[in-house]
Amino acid sequence: MDDFLIRALIAGLLVALIAGPLGVFILWRRMAYFGDTLSHSAILGVALGLLLSINIKFGILFSTILVAGLLIYSQRQKKLASDTMLGIISHSALSLGLVLISFVEGVRVNIEAWLFGDILAVSWYDITYIAIGVGVVILVLLAIWKSLLSLTVHEELALVEGVNVSLISAIYTLLIALLVAIAMKIVGALLITALLIIPAAAARQFSKTPEQMALFSIAMGMLAVISGLVASFYADTPAGPSIVVFATILFLMTQAVRKT
Amino acid sequence: MSDPINKDTEIIASLDQIHLSLQGKTILHDVSLELQAGKILTVIGPNGAGKSSLIQVLLGFEKPNTGKVFRKPKLRIGYVPQKISINTIMPITVERFVALSGKRKANALEALEETGVASLAKQAIQDLSGGEFQRVLLARALQHKPELLILDEPAQGVDVIGQGELYEKIANLKDKYGFSVLLVSHDLHLVMQRTDQVLCLNQHICCSGHAEDVSQHPEYHRLFGNLPAEGLAVYTHNHNHCHDLHGDVVTGQCHHPEHSHSDHSDTNKIDQSLAKEVKHEHG
Numbered sequence: 178m179d180d181f182l183i184r185a186l187i188a189g190l191l192v193a194l195i196a197g198p199l200g201v202f203i204l205w206r207r208m209a210y211f212g213d214t215l216s217h218s219a220i221l222g223v224a225l226g227l228l229l230s231i232n233i234k235f236g237i238l239f240s241t242i243l244v245a246g247l248l249i250y251s252q253r254q255k256k257l258a259s260d261t262m263l264g265i266i267s268h269s270a271l272s273l274g275l276v277l278i279s280f281v282e283g284v285r286v287n288i289e290a291w292l293f294g295d296i297l298a299v300s301w302y303d304i305t306y307i308a309i310g311v312g313v314v315i316l317v318l319l320a321i322w323k324s325l326l327s328l329t330v331h332e333e334l335a336l337v338e339g340v341n342v343s344l345i346s347a348i349y350t351l352l353i354a355l356l357v358a359i360a361m362k363i364v365g366a367l368l369i370t371a372l373l374i375i376p377a378a379a380a381r382q383f384s385k386t387p388e389q390m391a392l393f394s395i396a397m398g399m400l401a402v403i404s405g406l407v408a409s410f411y412a413d414t415p416a417g418p419s420i421v422v423f424a425t426i427l428f429l430m431t432q433a434v435r436k437t
Numbered sequence: 438m439s440d441p442i443n444k445d446t447e448i449i450a451s452l453d454q455i456h457l458s459l460q461g462k463t464i465l466h467d468v469s470l471e472l473q474a475g476k477i478l479t480v481i482g483p484n485g486a487g488k489s490s491l492i493q494v495l496l497g498f499e500k501p502n503t504g505k506v507f508r509k510p511k512l513r514i515g516y517v518p519q520k521i522s523i524n525t526i527m528p529i530t531v532e533r534f535v536a537l538s539g540k541r542k543a544n545a546l547e548a549l550e551e552t553g554v555a556s557l558a559k560q561a562i563q564d565l566s567g568g569e570f571q572r573v574l575l576a577r578a579l580q581h582k583p584e585l586l587i588l589d590e591p592a593q594g595v596d597v598i599g600q601g602e603l604y605e606k607i608a609n610l611k612d613k614y615g616f617s618v619l620l621v622s623h624d625l626h627l628v629m630q631r632t633d634q635v636l637c638l639n640q641h642i643c644c645s646g647h648a649e650d651v652s653q654h655p656e657y658h659r660l661f662g663n664l665p666a667e668g669l670a671v672y673t674h675n676h677n678h679c680h681d682l683h684g685d686v687v688t689g690q691c692h693h694p695e696h697s698h699s700d701h702s703d704t705n706k707i708d709q710s711l712a713k714e715v716k717h718e719h720g
Contacts, residue, residue, distance in 0.1 A: 205527045327537045330523060337496060337516040338538045338581055384528040385561075 181297055182410055188299045189402035189420065191307050192360045192372065195314045197395030199356055200373035201380070201387070202349065205329050209374055210260055211248065214267035215350075216357045216369040218244035220274030223291050223361075227281045234306060237361055241354035244270060249347050271366070294365035294417030296406070303362055310359040314352050321345050326387055364417040375424040376401060379431045397427055447474040449512055449585055449617055455494055455504035457487070464490045465501070466641040472585060477611060477618040477631060479648075481657075482638035488621040489519060491638065492589050495619070512585060515578030515616070517571065519589040525563050531573050532558040539580040548576040552606060567594025571603060579610065586611070587619045604631070 203212050219237045221244075226236025244266060251262045278286055290298070299307075318325075324345045328335035336342050353373075360369050380393035405420030450472040457465040464487045472478055482488050493499035494506060496516065508514075523529070531554070536545035549555040552572040557565065565573060571591050578586055588607070592600040608631035611618050620632070635651040637643040643656035651657050 205524055207524075323537070330527065330529065330534065330537060331518070331521055333496075333498065333518055334516060334538070334577070336498070337514050381526060381528065385530065386533060387527065387529055390528055 181299075182406065184299045184301065184304060185296045185406055185416065186403065188304055188307055189296060189363055189406060190399050191304070191311045192356075192363050193376070193398030193402050194395055195311050195318070195356055196360065196372045197376060197380075197393075197398050198318055198391040199314070199353060200377035200398075201391050201394050202325065202329060203353075203370075203373050204377045204381070205387075209370060210263050210267075211350075212353060212370040212373050214248065214263045214270075215241055215244060215353055216361075216366050217267045218270035218274075219357050219361050219366045219369075220291060221270045221277070222274070222358075223286075224274040224277035224281070227286065228277060234358060238355070238358040240270070240274075241357045242351065245350045245354040249350055290365070291361065292365045292367050293415060294361070294363050294368065296363045296416045296420075297409070299362055307359050307362075310355055314355055314359075317348065317352060321348055325349055364420060368417055368421050371421045371424065372398060372401075375421070375428050379424070379428040382431045382434065397424065397431075401427055446476070448472065448507075449474050449509045450495060451505075451507045452491070452495060453505040453507070455491075455501045455506070457490055457494060457499065457501045459490075463640060465494070468504075468638070468642055470636060470642070472617050472619055474584075474617055475611075475615050476633040477608070477620065478634050478636065479620045479622060479632040480636045480638050481622050481624070481651075483623060486623075486639045488623070488638055489589055492587055492619070492621060496587070509584070513581060513583050515581050515583030515586040517574045517578050517586070517588040517591055520567075520593055521574075523562050529562050530558065531560050531562055531565070534562045535573060535577045535580055538577050544580055545576070548580040549573070551579055551610065552576040568596070568599045568603070571595060572606075575603075575607070575610075579614075582614075583616050585617045585619065587621075589621050590623065591620070592622065592624075 203209055218240050222237035222240030223233055224236075225231075225240055226233035229236070247266060248263070251266070252259060254262075275288070278288060287295075324335070324340045327338065327340050328342045328345055332342055356373075357366075357369055360372060364372055376397035377390070377394040379397045380390050383393055384390035401420050401424035404423040406416060408414055408423065409416040409419045448471050452468055452470050455465050455468045456463075468487075468491060470478065470480075480488055480491060490499060494501050495508075496514065497506065497508070523534075532545050532549065535548055539545060539548075546555060546558060549558055552575045554569055554572045554576065557569060557573065562570075562573070571594075575588075575591070586607070591607070592603060595603060607618060607620070610616075611631075630648070632648055634645060635648050636645045637651060637654070637657055643659075644651055644654045646654070
């Protein structure tokens with residue numbers, strides 16, 4: 178097997194490891210559009226990285242955390258419905274990013290790689306970065322798991338029982354921001370949410386507990402990464418979209434299985 | 438002030454002259470109450486009387502415009518909210534749902550046994566009936582070892598026999614663990630038997646006292662309209678005057694924001710024994 182394929186596989190599996198448990202909460206808390214907004218804003222981060230000639234990864238991290246903060250803040254206002262706010266932030270960040278990138282001179286930017294991912298170009302350096310990020314997300318998620326679950330089930334009960342709801346929600350949002358920064362290289366800004374939602378939706382059918390759903394979701398994500406990469410290798414299809422297509426096929430198969 | 442509750446007992450939470458308005462609409466007007474250790478306080482009122490808002494204020498979810506909210510420091514509250522629905526995308530068993538508030542799973546099972554629904558432990562939470570769910574919520578509140586149990590319309594969606602059993606259960610648990618209870622309801626009949634004090638709420642506190650007294654109080658009948666056939670037909674009540682917080686008649690202008698009492702076509706023949714027993718509060 179080729180070296181680049183092994184690197185792609187490792188990177189993809191690592192991302193699936195955190196996309197699973199983060200994704201189930203996206204489903205439970207009905208935050209799909211929220212995830213989309215964060216990932217679209219990563220394009221703004223790419224532009225910032227290029228314009229300020231800093232490491233693009235840090236540009237992305239900076240912009241997703243900035244937008245995450247903006248989202249947390251905007252949820253406290255009641256003038257506009259939250260999906261309206263999300264729509265405004267999502268598309269303006271994406272467009273602003275694309276406009277700014279066009280100003281960058283000298284560098285030929287492969288914008289497609291940022292929009293749809295470029296997993297086959299992952300380097301060992303990238304993998305180190307991804308592994309550290311994945312480690313941080315797993316540790317933090319384990320630490321807040323019970324509180325996050327409790328506030329997801331019922332916010333007021335969690336509050337009465339002493340859960341710091343706004344703090345835990347903010348931490349969860351930051352974890353999603355971190356995931357976006359990590360997963361940009363794998364599936365790109367436009368498809369990250371698919372990696373969060375589709376495996377989790379496929380896992381629901383077979384799960385009796387929240388933890389089971391998270392684990393099945395990881396398994397589904399990994400299966401999609403492996404099959405997508407193999408298909409991409411043999412049929413020369415774009416890798417990121419292939420992974421998402423296989424995730425969707427898995428989802429459809431689980432829906433066909435009759436619930437017992 | 439003829440308060441039916443002993444003044445010596447500890448006050449674990451209280452509201453003091455709470456005003457709350459949301460979007461310019463008055464929800465609560467000059468509401469004061471005290472929750473005493475080990476007592477049951479029932480708040481009754483028609484729909485839209487501000488009962489749930491009162492709980493929201495007491496729990497600190499809603500900030501009142503004016504007035505003071507007191508909760509004993511580190512007060513452990515068990516809360517049974519009104520009708521909640523759990524997202525069906527979340528796979529979660531009854532046992533796990535209850536365990537979310539505590540440290541160990543074994544305690545959750547104990548709590549479920551306590552409320553008589555241990556057999557449902559392995560079921561998905563979304564499959565429960567209204568009555569079963571109320572008992573599961575009660576178990577979760579118990580698991581939190583509350584000093585104060587707050588129940589918002591716990592009998593909604595529960596049939597009449599089930600309601601009686603539920604209230605009996607709550608009262609028995611109260612006797613066993615010694616917590617205070619704040620119960621909110623829109624119907625008086627089954628609630629009453631074990632309660633220490635009843636408040637009638639309709640934006641402001643219309644009347645308060647022992648259950649039997651309140652059920653005879655004209656304000657109660659004005660709110661609920663279901664006059665019993667006998668016993669009260671003679672009783673009439675003139676209400677074009679005001680009362681201060683001590684129940685004494687105040688002359689002069691009345692300040693009721695949401696309703697006036699001028700619609701009483703009563704003659705002035707106040708039953709003296711009732712007037713003595715029933716505390717009468719107006720802002």
